Structure formats: structure tokens, C-alpha cells
Amino acid sequence: MTDPLAPLDRLLVLEELRRVQSRLCRAASVRDWAELESLFTPDGRFRAYGADGELGCFAATTGIGAAIDRAVGPGRLVVQSSDEELDILADDRADGTWAVEDTLYPEDGTRARHGAGSLALAYRFAGGRWRVATAEFTRTAREHG
Template identity: 35%
Template sequence: MDDMEKLVVVEGLRRLMARYVYAADHQQWDELASLFTPDGTFTPHDTDGTVLIRMEGREEIARALPEGVGSGAVLVHHLFSDLIDVESATSARGIWAMEDLVRRPVPAGCAERGQGFTEMHGYGHYRPRFTRIDGEWRIAELVLTRVRVDVTP
């Protein structure tokens, strides 16, 4: 694979991750899930490295994400500097610095009991593994690691 071919792959993967955060911000969960391979996984971690949930397959990703976000939430994601390693014509890995904001209403009665949150502001890194299937790049595995999370009850 020559340098120009690698650059085309890198730009395609940047666009794929941009589609991912766009779909997340607009809560287009089926569209977001379609960016994964059929058996793709998404595993977000807490700041201490603990796995929060492991979602396997498009259907579980499309179902679990809106459940975790909650009804009435507003989402904002930002991707920053990326490191992309093109391993072959069908395989690549990357690291994206990220920031996300989740703002949601607190269900009635929860604020008094200290449950739930109204705002979460997180910082960390997306670590995707990509594969090319039928000429299209997809996310085969996505790991989210956190370096900081600020929560407002």
C-alpha cells in the first residue's frame, strides 16, 4: 500500500468517526450502530479502568446506548487529534482524543434522593479497531477510556 492509498484510508476513517459522533449527538442510534461490523463491540470504561458495559453487535449497541443516555438528553461530542495506523488494505487502528457532554433532565423524585445526574462532562480517548468489509470501513471494536469525568447531580 503506497502513501497515497494510506492517506485515502486515513481520511475515510476520520469521516467514519465524524459520522459516529454526529449520529450520537443526534441520537440516531440505528445509524450509529450501522457504522459497526455486525458483530462489532463497544466497551466504555470509567476513569479507574473499570468496564462500565460491553455491548456486542449492532442490535445491542442500538438498544443499550439510548437506555444509558436517558430520555430527553442532549449530547455533544468532540473529536480531536487522532493517531491512525493503517495495518493493511482491510485493517486499521486509531486513537482519538475526545470530549463529551451529556445533559439530561433528572426524573421526578431523583434529585431529592441524590440519584442520577443532570450533566456529565467527560474527557478521554476512543480507541477503535477498523475493518473493511465489501469495500466499506466499519468499526469492529470501539473502546472508550476516560481520563476525567465531571458530574453534576
């Protein structure tokens, strides 16, 4: 497929997509669900699958934060991503896959739980900025405390 953007424009889009991902991780880590939801298109969707392949969470834009909050439970959450694979499909569409690690430090002082997985995102350029149209998290491992 021919790249739809000039090289400099392509680099600028890739950097903006990395910023969206950084904001997603930061918003989740501080449990700022309104900020996290603002990174999705108005019709955005989120799905999360457990290491067993079972669907554990599904939500639309205005319910994504509450769904994640319920699924994670109380405690201090730290979310990090790396090793992105980003593809620009058109001047207003892109896809990406990220390696994600999360750690939950329970409020009761019990041992932290660590997990890992991949996050597949479909991005759309909407409202003058790049946003997430769909996000699908697939957990590959979870250490229980």
C-alpha cells in the first residue's frame, strides 16, 4: 500500500499517535476517566479480554472509564506501553498495536498484581485531532498477589 502522507507529515502523525497513547496510559494510571474517554471518538468502543480469551470488559465512550475502574478494582494503578507498531492507512485513519504492562498496588497493602498484554487501536482523525475509535486489550499474563 502506498503511504498516503508525505514523509514529514507521516512523522508528525506518528508522533501524535504516540502522544495519544501516552495520554491514555497517564489517564488510566491516575484514574482520570474523563480524560481517558476524551481520547476516544464519540462512537468509540473498548474491549478487554483475559488471558483465558474471555471477554472481560466492553464499553462505549462514555462508559469506558467506569468499566475499566470496575474491572481493575481499588488501588494504585500504573500502566505503561511500549514497542508500538503504527500504520497510517489514510490521512484520517491509522492502526496501532502496543505492548502494555499494568501493575495494581492494592489499598489493603497486599502484594501488587502485575499483568501484561497487547492493545490494538484503530485511530481516526476527528474534531481536529487524532482519537481512538476502537481499543482492544488482550491480556497475555497476570500475576495474582
